[in-house]
Amino acid sequence: MTHKITKEKNSKVELEVTISKEEFLKYRDQAFKSVQANIEMDGFRKGHAPESAILAKYGEESILREMSNLAINETYPQIIIEEKIKIISEPHIHIVQMEEGKDFVYHAHVHVYPEIVLPDYKSLAKEVAKTKKEIADTTDEEIKQVVDQLDEKVKAETKDLEKIIKENMKSEKEYLENTRIRNEILEKLVKATDENNKDGWPESFEDKDKAQIVVLDIAKKENISATKEEIDAETVKVMMHLNPEDLKNGKIDEVRVKSYAEQIIINEKVLSLLEK
Numbered sequence: 001m002t003h004k005i006t007k008e009k010n011s012k013v014e015l016e017v018t019i020s021k022e023e024f025l026k027y028r029d030q031a032f033k034s035v036q037a038n039i040e041m042d043g044f045r046k047g048h049a050p051e052s053a054i055l056a057k058y059g060e061e062s063i064l065r066e067m068s069n070l071a072i073n074e075t076y077p078q079i080i081i082e083e084k085i086k087i088i089s090e091p092h093i094h095i096v097q098m099e100e101g102k103d104f105v106y107h108a109h110v111h112v113y114p115e116i117v118l119p120d121y122k123s124l125a126k127e128v129a130k131t132k133k134e135i136a137d138t139t140d141e142e143i144k145q146v147v148d149q150l151d152e153k154v155k156a157e158t159k160d161l162e163k164i165i166k167e168n169m170k171s172e173k174e175y176l177e178n179t180r181i182r183n184e185i186l187e188k189l190v191k192a193t194d195e196n197n198k199d200g201w202p203e204s205f206e207d208k209d210k211a212q213i214v215v216l217d218i219a220k221k222e223n224i225s226a227t228k229e230e231i232d233a234e235t236v237k238v239m240m241h242l243n244p245e246d247l248k249n250g251k252i253d254e255v256r257v258k259s260y261a262e263q264i265i266i267n268e269k270v271l272s273l274l275e276k
Helices: 021-026 028-037 051-058 060-082 121-129 140-149 152-157 161-196 209-222 230-240 244-248 253-276
Strands: 002-008 012-020 092-098 103-112
Touching: 002 152, 012 060, 028 051, 028 060, 051 060, 060 103, 103 230, 121 161, 121 253, 140 161, 161 209, 161 253, 230 253
Parallel strands: none
Antiparallel strands: 002 012, 012 103, 092 103
């Protein structure tokens, strides 16, 4: 087997794979058995029709199609692993040549992890951080508006009610302002990266996808990672918000949940670094 990798626009690559006719022929026995197992013909039990009868009715192409499936399913992952290609989408595969007695050739087009050039992210984040607004004290009128909406029983049973409301409202305002700063940092990072990214992003990428790639590249550059203990703890938090029935029935892929948990931790660490 030989293969050639060609870079395309929008963070996509084309794999051109050629499997010699001798190598391709090795898939024939398995392919025939697979085709045979699903065929029902008069006079034969399902899966026991002879090769001559199958070829007479369906032709050699039915075997070739199954041979091509087997060949692609085996060779495509091998190439991805061997070449350490970071794929981010399912491949679009089309067969170029599939004929008896000839080499088998197919092309696979797949989006890959974008190669981006990061801007001066620390300086950019610092400029945005300067716009952070000081949180004003909660006014008596704001507290009164909240109190007026509360149940009378809650008012009567809650000690230091106005103090609690004041503290909660301050925390909420701080959270909203911090979120604004973080979002603006990410927006400016994506915009600046767009200007440097000559290859272009994958066609389906939205700004949130671009932001995630930028954050992961910053994490790599700053040697930011998540420990096993951090990932385990965050995984438990994520699991608590999932459907218990899905967990019980094994519908949740724990590996993917752990990967998501790791992403949450790294995102938090990177954003904490940037907003300082």
